Each structure stands twice: as C-alpha cells, then as structure tokens.
Amino acid sequence: MSDAVRTRNLVKAFGTTRALDGLDLAVPAGEVHGFLGPNGAGKSTALRVLLGLLRADSGTAQVLGGEPWRDAAALHRRLAYVPGDVVLWPGLSGGEVIDLLARLRGGTGTRRRAELLDRFDLDPRQKCRAYSKGNRQKVALVAALAAETELLILDEPTSGLDPLMEAVFRECVAEERARGRTVLLSSHILSEVDALCDRVSIIRAGRVVETGTLAELRHLSRTTVSVELDGDPAGIADLPGVHGVEVDGGRLRCQVAPDRLDALFARLAGMGMRGLTAQPPTLEELFMRHYGADHGRPGDASAAVPR
Amino acid sequence: MSAAARTGAPRRPTGGSGRFTGAAGPARLVLRRDRVLLVLWLLVTAGIVIGGAAAVDGTYPTAQARQDRFDQVATIPMFMLLQSRAFDTTAAALAAQQAFGGATMCAGLGAVLLLVRHTRTEEQAGRSELLGGTAIGRHAPLAAALAVVLGAGVLLAAVTAAGLVATGMPGPGSVALGLVVGGAVWIAAALAAVAVQLTTRTGAAAAIAFGLFYMLHLVRGIGAMGGPGAAWLTWVSPNGWLENVRPYADERWWPFALVLVWTAALAAAAFALAERRDLGSAVLPARRGPAVAPPGLRSVPALAWRSTRGPLAAWLGAVAVMGAAMGYVGAGAMAEYADAEWVRVLAAGLGVPPADSFFVYVVFVAVFPIAAHAILTALRMRTEEAAGLGELLLSGPTARTRWALAHLGAAFGCPVLLLATLGAAVGAGSALAGGPVGDIVRFAAFTVTLVPAVWVVVGATVLAFGLAPRACAVVAWAVLGVGIGTEIAVKLGVLPEWTFLVVSPFAHVNPYFQPVPVGYPLLVLLAAALTAAGLAALRRRDLPA
Structure with a gap:
C-alpha cells in the first residue's frame, strides 16, 4: 500500500529549539492514523510542515506523492485541514466561511454541506465573532469534511466539542475511512484515538518514539x-x-x-x-509511559511501567 | 475580621462587593500594558501645542505679520472650520488658534483608541471574562479604563501648560490652553465610553466615537465660520465650549464646568447601558449573516475586498466631504487672496498658480493619512497571518503569492481611489462655489500624480512583510514617519533639503521640490521592485512567522 504521508528524518529548528528532531512518520493510504504526544512535542509543527506552511531544515516529506513545500497549492486541493486553534473572519458568517473555503477548492457540494450542518447542529448565520470555540471548530470541521478530499489532517479537532458532537465527529471519521480516505488525527483524547485509529504514532521531543497498531503497542507493554x-x-x-x-x-x-x-x-x-x-495495559498507561519525562528511553519497550 | 483565614479552611477574603469594586487592579493593568503608548501619545499631543507656540514668534515676527495672520484666519473660513477662530493678534493667541484643531483631534483620537482598546477589545478577546471571574465588580474594567484616560487628560493639561509657560507664554492662558487639550481628552473619552456599549465591533466603536468627536469639531467650525449670527452653534458642541475658553485672549473658565457635566453625564449613561447588557453583548444587537455566501465571495481577492470595502467606504466618504468643503469655502477666498503677498510667495515656492497654492498645500497634508490607510490595508495580510487566518486559507489550494497579491491589490488600489476622490471633491467644491467645472478633472489629475509615492511606502511594507514579518508594522510606520519627519525638519531648516529627497518618496512628487517627469515612473518601478522582492521573500519563509 502506498503512503499518503511519509517523512524521513525531518528536522525543524526555531532558534535553538529543535521542534522536529529527525521525525519519521508514515501514514499508509486509507488508514486513520493517530498522532499523539505531549504539549510542545512538535505535533503542530509536523502538521504545518506537511502542509507546506513551514519549510523543514532537513529531511524529506511527501504528502500524496508530492512535496508539500513545493507543491503546496496543488496538494491542498486534495487535502483538507482543521487547525488546532480555529480562527475565522469576525465579520463573515459561518456559512460564508464554509462556502468560501469550498469555492477556493473549486467545489460546491451543497447537499453534503447541508447534511453536515445538520449533523453538527451548526447555525450558519451567526457571525464568526459570536461563535464559541466549539462552534468555530465545527465550522472548520464542516468545511473540511464537505471538501471530500483524499486526506484529512486534523489537529485536535474535538478539543472544544461536547460529547454529543464528538460522537458525530467519530461517525464522520468512520465514514471517511469507509470511503477509503486517509485521516491524520492529532489528539489528546485517548478514547477517541482508541475508537478511531488503525495505527498511532507517538511523538516526543520532535521524534516518533513509537508507532504501530494499538494491538502491537499493547503487546509491547x-x-x-x-x-x-x-x-x-x-x-x-x-x-x-x-x-x-x-x-x-x-x-x-x-x-x-x-x-x-x-x-x-x-x-x-x-x-x-x-x-x-x-x-x-490501558491506552493511558501506554501514553503515560512515553509522555512522562523520566521514564525510560524513548522506544525502549522494556522500560518500566510507571507505577 | 478574617480570623478563620489561617485555620486551614478556605480563605474568605473580605472586600467590597459593589459594581466598581477592585477597579484599581485593572487600572494598574492598563498602565502596565500601555505605559509606552500613553507617554508617546501625551508627548506628541503636548508637542503639537508647545512646538507650535515655540515657533510662532519666528513665523509671525512683526506686529504687521500677526495682524495679517489674524485677518487671514478671519477671512478664510477653512482656518476656522479646521482649526479655530483667532481671538487676538498676540503671538500667544495666534499659537492657540493654530494648535486648537490638531491638538484637540490628537488628544481625542488617543482617548478614543485607548478607551476602546481597554474595554470593547478586551471584552471581544475574552480577557474581560478572565478578569471578571476574579473579585472585581462588574463595572471595574470600564471604570479603570476611564480613570486612566481621564487621568491622562489631567496630566496632559499639566504638561502642556508647563511646557507653554517654559516657552515664555503667559501663565493663565497657558493653563487655559492646557486644560483645553485635556478637556478634549475628557470629551472624547466620555463619547467612547458610550460607544463601546453600543456595538460589539471594536473598529465600529472607535469609528462612532471619533467620528462624532470630529463632527462636533466641524459643527463648532460651521458656527465659527457663520459669524455672529451662527455663534450659538459653537455653544452646541463641546468642542465649541473649548474654543470659547479663548486662551490668551481674556480667558473664560466656566466652559470647563460644561465639560465636566458632559463627561459625568456620558459616563453615567455608559454605566447605565453597561448595567443593562451582558458581558460580550451590546445595545445594538449583533446582526446575523447570510447562511450561504453571496455568489461573489469565491476567491481570495473577493475576501480581501470584503474586509476592505467597509473602511474604504468610510474613508471615501470622509475624503469626499472634507475635499468638497475645502474646495467650496476655499475657492472664493483664494481668488480674493491670490494677490496677497504671502500667497504669491507660497505659490512661487510650489511652482503653481497663486489661486491653486492653497489646494496644493492641503492635498499634501491629506496624502499622509491616505498613505496611512494604504499601510493599514497592506498590513492586513500580516494581521491575518498572525491571527491564524493565513494558515486556514493557505492550507487550502491558495498559493501564498496569490493571497498576498489579493491584499496588495487593495493596498495599491485604495490610494488611487482615495486620491482621485480627494482631487475630484476639491474641484467639485470649487465648482459649486462658482469655479470652473474643469477644476474637477484638473485637481483629480493632480492628486493622482501623488499615487506613486504612496505605492513606494506600500512596497516597503511588502518587503518588510516578506523579510521580517514581525517587524513589518514598525518598519511600515517608520517609513511613513521618517518621510513626514524629514519634511518638517527640512521646512524648519533643521536638515538640508537633499535628506528629504533621499529618504522620502513624497519629495519626488511634491511640486515644492520641482519633481522631474521621469521621477514618477521611477517611483512606480521602485514600488514594483520592493513588492517583487517582498513576495519572493514570502515564498521562502515559514508561515506563520
């Protein structure tokens, strides 16, 4: 199976901080891939490099067979992105933003749009300045899901959603997978990852320290x-x-x-x-093992489980 | 009282529970956040008054010159409309006349921006909520912002008065003029306190408050222009009360009591309105938008236009009204004055017919605010980038260059529209007052020649945006500021003329410096080169940076 996303030895430094320190990430096409790591581990930096917004200092990145920095605009036609902190134009209504983003892609799937608005229970007539964080996130999610692209890159998309909406989100991602789409999902909500993801990569200090199916990871613990x-x-x-x-x-x-x-x-x-x-081992234990700063070397499966 | 506080039970601090409780905290926060801005604003405003007063003896050295100036103010309505009446032929009274418009506007603008920044902006950003969750009263943030701005007004009055006395101006008049400037702060701050209750949009709140303040200035001006029959109009407007203080010309002190009443009444109204609304809401209900985007909103340029059109319409309206007013009241007077000595000297310096000299002068003052608008428009891409909107757009199939060009289209287009409108409006005003209709085209053709200079400033902004995005706002304003500063310094004889020609694009379109025709295309080329270099840098850098 070909990889929708593949990075090799990706390095990105901001001043003296190495946000990405040799990141190797592979997301085969058609899978829902969880991207996990503590705050500041480099998740958002990695996603921005994949979007061609940041230029890597060294290493290679491939997204849908293209080079994200060089082919940004062309690749973006085939992927959709939901940022971790959704900011919208304060003077535009939610419906206008969704339409604008769709039209910039050249598509206008009005039926899909209406269905998603309904499922996410979003009022498209409110001005964006009046939306709560959760509603802004819904606007970005509806825009991304309505785009029907090959690849979805989602940066903590449910951090502001209520449990009901989170359930809707899970349904939507499951449907996307059923349609053969690839999803790269950065998340802190472990139950969400557990429910949705075929495989996960755990990133710490700019490096992938563990990658595999959840069963495999469990097997290591x-x-x-x-x-x-x-x-x-x-x-x-x-x-x-x-x-x-x-x-x-x-x-x-x-x-x-x-x-x-x-x-x-x-x-x-x-x-x-x-x-x-x-x-x-619960998922939580697995992650705690990698998130905790003092427990074992990254990637060392025989490291002690903290207890 | 809090004996239980030390026993391990949750502490129950004591303190008031009124609506204004704890305003000292937010007030300190305002002072801490804006310590630099506050000082700059006070210095610039006081500087306008004190600098003008220091120069007035040199500008009008003889009794005859002062008498001429006095007559000039009395006959040319423009001076009364935009500045103020002159109440005496002394140098001090003439300095007060000259400073009134600029200083009260600068004082009022600062007061409005600061008040909005610390009330509505905070509320919309959600930071008021954070503060409101602590042990402060509901009205503490507004009370704190008002206290700081009104306090700054008092300080401004004191600094201005002290500076005026130091330049050798008479004491009582200096105190009066200082209080006039401080009073402008109070009047505008009170307006802003009400305006921020009305709308959830910060820009609109500032525009309402300052727009009203400026309108009240013009109402006063119309009263002043109208002679004794219309003098009552100067008493309708609070700006007129300040004018009627008459610094250095038999000062009247009691109009300040009116300013106090105005401030108290509007502040009370603001608190009453705040009492009736929820945090984050406004008196005017937030309008809902369309559920489906209008068909036109389908490209990045369309989006840029969407955020440009509102402010642009306001600017076009303002420029048209100001231009037409100046053309209308200026034309007759200038025709009359075309033979006066000072007009001929001015015209000779500018290399234009005497009858046009005043327009040319006015247009050159107006080009700076128009350049400022162009900078604001160009900086919108930086604001979008810093806010995270750039990320959202550029994660779609929009190339960076296209995104930047969409904003630049507005930044390059707006000054053309604004300058053309300014010229046409001046000409139309002049035609209405009996001048030739051809003036409309003639003046528009002149003002459009200033566009290349504005474009160079925009180009410099783009270059900074590409190379050093975080410094880009500072660089943009510095380019404009250095241009204005050197022009003033050169005119005062502090700097040699060539410095202006080197650092300011405006020198190369200013008739005073006899620009050569080849300069215009060269400026356009320079602007294009700066823009191209900035866009090339943008393609190479990280985003957001």
Whole structure:
C-alpha cells in the first residue's frame, strides 16, 4: 500500500529549539492514523510542515506523492485541514466561511454541506465573532469534511466539542475511512484515538518514539495480573519478566511482559488459584509511559511501567 | 475580621462587593500594558501645542505679520472650520488658534483608541471574562479604563501648560490652553465610553466615537465660520465650549464646568447601558449573516475586498466631504487672496498658480493619512497571518503569492481611489462655489500624480512583510514617519533639503521640490521592485512567522 504521508528524518529548528528532531512518520493510504504526544512535542509543527506552511531544515516529506513545500497549492486541493486553534473572519458568517473555503477548492457540494450542518447542529448565520470555540471548530470541521478530499489532517479537532458532537465527529471519521480516505488525527483524547485509529504514532521531543497498531503497542507493554492464591506465592518475584510484585497475604499483584505470561501462569497453576484478573495495559498507561519525562528511553519497550 | 483565614479552611477574603469594586487592579493593568503608548501619545499631543507656540514668534515676527495672520484666519473660513477662530493678534493667541484643531483631534483620537482598546477589545478577546471571574465588580474594567484616560487628560493639561509657560507664554492662558487639550481628552473619552456599549465591533466603536468627536469639531467650525449670527452653534458642541475658553485672549473658565457635566453625564449613561447588557453583548444587537455566501465571495481577492470595502467606504466618504468643503469655502477666498503677498510667495515656492497654492498645500497634508490607510490595508495580510487566518486559507489550494497579491491589490488600489476622490471633491467644491467645472478633472489629475509615492511606502511594507514579518508594522510606520519627519525638519531648516529627497518618496512628487517627469515612473518601478522582492521573500519563509 502506498503512503499518503511519509517523512524521513525531518528536522525543524526555531532558534535553538529543535521542534522536529529527525521525525519519521508514515501514514499508509486509507488508514486513520493517530498522532499523539505531549504539549510542545512538535505535533503542530509536523502538521504545518506537511502542509507546506513551514519549510523543514532537513529531511524529506511527501504528502500524496508530492512535496508539500513545493507543491503546496496543488496538494491542498486534495487535502483538507482543521487547525488546532480555529480562527475565522469576525465579520463573515459561518456559512460564508464554509462556502468560501469550498469555492477556493473549486467545489460546491451543497447537499453534503447541508447534511453536515445538520449533523453538527451548526447555525450558519451567526457571525464568526459570536461563535464559541466549539462552534468555530465545527465550522472548520464542516468545511473540511464537505471538501471530500483524499486526506484529512486534523489537529485536535474535538478539543472544544461536547460529547454529543464528538460522537458525530467519530461517525464522520468512520465514514471517511469507509470511503477509503486517509485521516491524520492529532489528539489528546485517548478514547477517541482508541475508537478511531488503525495505527498511532507517538511523538516526543520532535521524534516518533513509537508507532504501530494499538494491538502491537499493547503487546509491547506488560499486562497487570492479580491473583488470589491458597498457597504462598513465593518465588514469583524471581521469575524473569515479572515486575512490581506486591504480596498481601494470599493476594498477588504484578506486571508481566507478554512473552512471559506463559511462564508465570505455569507457575501459578500449581499454587491453588481462587481468583484471577489480567488487564492489558490501558491506552493511558501506554501514553503515560512515553509522555512522562523520566521514564525510560524513548522506544525502549522494556522500560518500566510507571507505577 | 478574617480570623478563620489561617485555620486551614478556605480563605474568605473580605472586600467590597459593589459594581466598581477592585477597579484599581485593572487600572494598574492598563498602565502596565500601555505605559509606552500613553507617554508617546501625551508627548506628541503636548508637542503639537508647545512646538507650535515655540515657533510662532519666528513665523509671525512683526506686529504687521500677526495682524495679517489674524485677518487671514478671519477671512478664510477653512482656518476656522479646521482649526479655530483667532481671538487676538498676540503671538500667544495666534499659537492657540493654530494648535486648537490638531491638538484637540490628537488628544481625542488617543482617548478614543485607548478607551476602546481597554474595554470593547478586551471584552471581544475574552480577557474581560478572565478578569471578571476574579473579585472585581462588574463595572471595574470600564471604570479603570476611564480613570486612566481621564487621568491622562489631567496630566496632559499639566504638561502642556508647563511646557507653554517654559516657552515664555503667559501663565493663565497657558493653563487655559492646557486644560483645553485635556478637556478634549475628557470629551472624547466620555463619547467612547458610550460607544463601546453600543456595538460589539471594536473598529465600529472607535469609528462612532471619533467620528462624532470630529463632527462636533466641524459643527463648532460651521458656527465659527457663520459669524455672529451662527455663534450659538459653537455653544452646541463641546468642542465649541473649548474654543470659547479663548486662551490668551481674556480667558473664560466656566466652559470647563460644561465639560465636566458632559463627561459625568456620558459616563453615567455608559454605566447605565453597561448595567443593562451582558458581558460580550451590546445595545445594538449583533446582526446575523447570510447562511450561504453571496455568489461573489469565491476567491481570495473577493475576501480581501470584503474586509476592505467597509473602511474604504468610510474613508471615501470622509475624503469626499472634507475635499468638497475645502474646495467650496476655499475657492472664493483664494481668488480674493491670490494677490496677497504671502500667497504669491507660497505659490512661487510650489511652482503653481497663486489661486491653486492653497489646494496644493492641503492635498499634501491629506496624502499622509491616505498613505496611512494604504499601510493599514497592506498590513492586513500580516494581521491575518498572525491571527491564524493565513494558515486556514493557505492550507487550502491558495498559493501564498496569490493571497498576498489579493491584499496588495487593495493596498495599491485604495490610494488611487482615495486620491482621485480627494482631487475630484476639491474641484467639485470649487465648482459649486462658482469655479470652473474643469477644476474637477484638473485637481483629480493632480492628486493622482501623488499615487506613486504612496505605492513606494506600500512596497516597503511588502518587503518588510516578506523579510521580517514581525517587524513589518514598525518598519511600515517608520517609513511613513521618517518621510513626514524629514519634511518638517527640512521646512524648519533643521536638515538640508537633499535628506528629504533621499529618504522620502513624497519629495519626488511634491511640486515644492520641482519633481522631474521621469521621477514618477521611477517611483512606480521602485514600488514594483520592493513588492517583487517582498513576495519572493514570502515564498521562502515559514508561515506563520
């Protein structure tokens, strides 16, 4: 499958700060790709380089087979973007902005526009200066979704939406995927990423530190196991790949690497198990591991889960 | 009172709960944010008065010269309309006459802009909400802004009076003139306090307040021009009350009481209106827009036009009215005065027929505000970029150059329209007063020749936008400011003439400096080169920067 977005060793510095420090990002066509990272990790910078608004200092970027800096206007016909902080022309109504942006692309899908306005429950007659943050975001979302482009680049598009609207947004993205479109979604809302994304890339300090399907990422992390035992759980802590063992009478709690689950349960099997819960790592734990500044080297799957 | 405060329970600070509670905090914020702007505004305004007073002895050295000037003011209505009446033939009284218009306008403009900036602008930006969530009364921000601006008016009065006394002007008259300028601050600030309650649009609020203030100045002027029969008109307008103080000519002090009443009444009205509305709303309801964009709004130039047309219409109206008024009242008087010595000297210097000299002079003063409008229009692309609108547009299939050119079309086109309108309006006014109808074309043809100079300033703005976007506003205004400053310095003899020719494009279209025809295309080429270089730089840089 060809990549809708592909960057290699992308570097962008602002003064002495390296906002992007060798970013390698690949988004295959047709997938919904989550782009995650703490504030200031370089997400918006990366998206702006992909849009050709910023010029990378070194490295290469390809978007839909073109070079974003050189072919900006031509590529933009085939993609739509929702900025993280949506600013609109204060004197124009929301409907006017949506129409203007659509016409600049050369399209006027009035049926799709009406449907989206209805679904997002947006009043197109209000002047943009009167819109709340959420409503401004809706204007940008409607404009982007109505454009029916091959690629959608969305920078925290739901940060101002209520849960109802967020659900509408999820439906819309799912529909886009069903139509074979590619979505690059930067977000902090992990449940949203969990629900929508085929794969995610986690960026930290200008670098992608982890990329893969959520299942893969989970696979790299430890499962939390709690058991109630009749006997004494001695010797469990000495098993390789078992960490953070807590013993409280007959209760045992520990984390275990996926490839050591077998060994752990083989040992537990003889100890008179009465109760068992095993939890795969939550998305939150996964991200905390990378977001937290002091926990492990980026990309080191064996780094300790903070606990 | 707050003994419980230290026991670990949530602190319950004491304090008032009135609508004006805590206004000192926002007031300090205003002072902190605008400390430079406030000082600059006060210095410029005081400087207009003090500088004029310091130069008046040199301008009118003899009793005859002063008498001539006095007669000139009395006969040429333009001086009374735009400046003020002259009440005596002393140098001090003539200085007061000359300073009145410029100084009160500068004082009023600053007061309006500052008041709007710290009330409606803050409210629209959502920062009032942030402040309003703290323990301050509902009216504290407006009270704070008013207190600072009115305080600045008092300070301005004191500084102006002190400066005038220092240049050797009589004490009582200096205090009166200082209070006149300070009074203008009060009158305009009170207008602005009401205007910001009326509309949610900051620009409209400022335009309403300053437009009214300027209109009241003109109402006063019409009263002054009309002679004794119309003198009552000067008492209708608060600007007329200030004029009727008559500094250095048997001062009257009681009109200041009227200014106090005006300020108190309008401030009370402003607070009453504020009481009746919600934060972020206005007395005039915000209009809704169309649900579907009009068919014309389909390109970036159309969008640029959309944001240009409102201000442009206001400017065109203002230029047309001012031009026609000057043409109308000026024509007859100038015909009469064409033989006077000072007119012939002025005309010879400008190299134009004596009857035209005054128009040429006026047009040259008007070219600077028109250039300022062109700069504001060109800077809109920087404002769009900084606000994030550039990002939204340029993430669509719009190339940067096209986006910039859309704004530049407006920036290059507006001065052409405005200058042509100015010339045509002056000519039309003159024709209405009995002059030849051909004046309309003749004056329009003259004013349009000033366009290349304005274009060079716009070109410099574009270059700065491409190379150093963050400094672009400063560079643009500096180019215009240096042009105006050197012209004044050269005319006062402080700087040699060649400096003006080197640093200001306006020198090369000014008849006073005998421009050569080849200069015009050269200016156009220069403007085009600056613009092309700026656009090339824009294509290479990051955005937003």
